[in-house]
Amino acid sequence: MIRYTFYFIITALIALACFIAYERHYHTQIPFVPGESKSVWLIEAKVEFYPEKKTPILVSLNIPDKTPGYKLFFEQSSSAGYGFSLVHDETQKRAQWSIREASSKQTLFYKIQIAQEQSDSTSDDFGYLPKQPHIIWTKAEELAKQDLLQKALARSSNDETLTRELIKLFSSVSMQESSSLLLSNKTRVDVINAILNEAGVKSRVAMGLLLEDARRNQSLTPMIEIYHQNKWMLFDAKTARQNIEKDFFLWHRGGSLIEIVGGSNATVSFSMVEQNMPALELAMAHYDDSVFGLFSIHSLPIEEQSIFKMLLLLPMGALITVLMRLLIGIRTSGTFMPVLIAMAFLQTTLIPGLITFIMIVAVGLMIRSYLSHLNLLLVSRIATTIIIVIFIIVTASIVGHNLGFNTGMTVAVFPIIILAWTIERMSILWEEDGAKEVLIQGFGSLFVATIAYLVMQSTLVGHLSFNFPELNLIVLALMMLMGRYTGYRLFELYRFREFGDN
């Protein structure tokens, strides 16, 4: 029974870890593999205008608020001398620049970075329907309108198909007469929008950018958006193409793009470029709005983060030690001493770390062998060893620094107390069991430390343990599992080699 509970706990731990990790990945889009990159768009809106003399100027630009299919994670304005603020109201978000006076042609920039999102959650809510512009139609136009609508209605079954058919009719040769009449002094989008509204379809005009890499001087393209089946749907007003979110970035809906007080001839042009950005950095930039953002290590101050970065590697190091001891059977001096040494190696890197470690322990052992003649009490002897270790480290640092090795300073990261105990234990081991045992355990420890180091410094392990701390539950489960391993250790095959002949 206990056995089943045990395996149930193990399975539960692994399942829980996988579940949380997947959820975290899904919601925050932190990648599972380090170095993965995603494409982001950098869009720049350039506002140019001529100011009137000696008048205060207020420029107001309609900017993206809700952006279906995209996530806005960076915005910035650059405009020397201007006051800048973002103004929200119910229907739109505007960037406002203000200045007391200006002369000659002015240029203002507004930059955003956007990244494609998997979910289309933002387009779900109804939002608002802008007040429809009042259009006066002539008698002929009214007839043409009715003609088109009747045809479209006949060919469609719901709002979605109606919209599609209507847009298509505007392009068809057979209806050219009606459509060219309507489009003679009005824009295509406005007309289609008006017809749809009259037909009772909730529709609005959306202004957006067609995303194409390295384009300059682009202007916004109008699109038709209808509300159907509790969802806003975008239609290309020329081709009736749907699901165009992939290369269409919605800039604003309703309202004017630019408003200016104290200036004239304002123009807005857009340029855009596609960039590659590390997926992790991207995820970091917008982790804030999910549960995982709140319960992420990234929400801690940077200083604490770096501590946790080290701490979260420890389970992996401990796992290596457990593996080496229980499965392989390597003898180490002190159970988890190798992990702590490996942690120190993480900062000194391997070869300098190994050299310093062996040097400190060797010098320490020499001095300690003298101490054993002094007949000191254990506690004071350990304390003495600690101080000796500190002196060795200080000396090594100074010598290393003067010789131009930058590793000098990092020597100080070695766990001093652990080193002192290692020296003490090895010295006793030497006296009682001889140098052979010291070498076996010493090299055993260094071997385990090296393997643990190699695993812990791998970018994948570092990335996963830090960004998906829950994966350490799997490490925990594995460790528990190994705690029940009753098979032979690899070294026991050698130990009991005499039985091999039977």
Place this chain on the structure above:
Amino acid sequence: MSFLASFKTLKSLGILGMNARNVNYISKYNDRKLYPLVDDKLKTKLLAQRAGINTPKLFFTLSRQHDVAELQERLRGLDAFVLKPSRGSGGKGILVVKSREKDEFIKSNGESVSIEVLMRHVTNILAGLYSLSGTPDVAICEDLIVADSLLKSYSYEGVPDIRIIVFRGYPVMAMLRLATKLSDGKANLHQGAVGVGINLKNAKASHAVMEQSKVIVHPDTKNRLSEIEIANWRELLELACKCYEMTHLGYLGADIVIDQNRGPMLLELNARPGLSIQVANATGLIPRLQEIEKIKEIDPNPTNRIDFVLKQNWF
């Protein structure tokens, strides 16, 4: 001899590995709260005395640093004695004085040392140098065992001891440990002592190893190991079995010495006995342990338990 045994061979021979010993036997049959009884030799000794089990005579104990100054006074009149830590492990910190010469003490290896050396040794013991986790310890001074002359002739220095594995009160395997020059007079196999497997039924040597390899003669005394036969074997087995009632440890190793004058005596108990006994006997422990595990009710009488074991076809 092949360089490595295969997993399969070891399994089919029923060799007990370290992991299986820890999980299936030690943690299952040895209640952790009972460990102090055997980890602390002083406690074991007092417990054994109460249970009527023979142990080497206790002269005195030293538990405080300022007692060390009295050492010379306390040793007055004692010519042969052993100084050892109460909670030492693996035979660490045991100092044997076999005789005195004026102010000098002659150690078992012939080296003569002054009282200062003994005092320093006691100081180290008290400070916890030899205890398992470096915790302060108590020094024990007890009578030196005069090894049985027959067994003594096989060993190089030191006192031969007999390790008997007792599982749930039933003896399952035994081995005689003989010190060698290599082991520096110590009877630990991993330090280079000779391990001689002893047949539980007839008390005769069955197999012998040193440094994991089979040996025919003792490397130093050159005596043929196969000729060994332990006297008063039944008495030894009973002594070992009684340790189960004494400690209630289900899986234990009893270390027994045979004194020339006083007969079999319990030297110490071990709650985590090593696995080398299998190599010394050229036999795996698992089949025997499993046979004992089948027993539902443990016979309260040690004699019956021994009879049960001797009826098995293990030998």
